[in-house]
Amino acid sequence: MNRHLKTFDELTNRELYEILRARMAVFCVEQDCPYQDMDGRDYESLHLFYTDGEGKVLACLRVFWRDKEAGQAQIGRVLTTQRGIGLGSKILNEGVAICRDQMQAKSIYLEAQVYAIGYYEKSGFHVASEEFLEDGIPHVKMEQKL
Numbered sequence: 001m002n003r004h005l006k007t008f009d010e011l012t013n014r015e016l017y018e019i020l021r022a023r024m025a026v027f028c029v030e031q032d033c034p035y036q037d038m039d040g041r042d043y044e045s046l047h048l049f050y051t052d053g054e055g056k057v058l059a060c061l062r063v064f065w066r067d068k069e070a071g072q073a074q075i076g077r078v079l080t081t082q083r084g085i086g087l088g089s090k091i092l093n094e095g096v097a098i099c100r101d102q103m104q105a106k107s108i109y110l111e112a113q114v115y116a117i118g119y120y121e122k123s124g125f126h127v128a129s130e131e132f133l134e135d136g137i138p139h140v141k142m143e144q145k146l
Contacts, residue, residue: 001050001051001052001058002050002051002052002053003048003049003050003094004047004048004049004050004051005046005047005048005098006046006047007045007046007047008042008043008044008045008047011047014055015049015051015055018051018055018056018057019047019049019057019060020037020038021057022057022060022079022081023037023060023077023079024037025081026079026081027077027079031137033135033136033137035135037077041062041064041076042062044064044065045062045063045064046062046063046064046098046102047060047061047062048060048061048062048063048091048094048095048098049061049091050087050091056081057081058080058081058082058087059079059080059081059082059087059088059090059091060077060078060079060091061075061076061077061078061079061091061092061095062075062076062077063075063095063098063099063103064076065103065105066109070106070107071104071105071106071107072105072106072107072108072109073099073103073105073107073108073109074108074109074110075092075095075096075099075108075109075110076110076111078091078092078095078110088119089119089122089123092119092120092123093123096108096123096124096144099146100146105146106145106146107143107144107145107146108125108143108144108146109128109141109142109143110125110141110142110143111134111139111140111141111142112125112139112140112141112142113137113138113139114131114138114139114140117140117142120142123144124144125142125143125144126142126143126144127140127141127142128140128141128142128143129141
């Protein structure tokens with residue numbers, strides 16, 4: 001398993017394709033939710049991802065400034081294609097560390113699917129909103145102070 005942390009411009013065509021393919025497979029096909037994944041935020045994001053020996057994405061997320069002046073980073077598009085082996089917790093905790101250590105953020109924001117609240121709470125996030133629908137899927141806003 002290979003770990004990568006790259007800006008958008010550092011991604012190879014193949015890496016970008018594999019990240020987008022994994023996001024499409026999980027968020028659109030698996031969850032039966034057609035939505036506009038490519039929202040323009042990838043350009044300004046740090047992309048953390050793990051690949052197997054053939055370049056297939058096993059897990060990924062992106063980190064970007066939600067409000068740089070306030071010191072609030074955002075983590076999004078968190079996924080694993082290999083479940084049950086601890087990779088989800090590993091990549092999320094690394095994303096938090098990037099926000100804290102590399103970006104020196106004061107807090108982190110994310111929007112979590114309701115079923116995943118416990119997953120994010122294990123990494124120090126707390127629910128910060130009522131439930132809302134995003135693309136027909138129940139979500140909550142979550143935050144973590146650093």
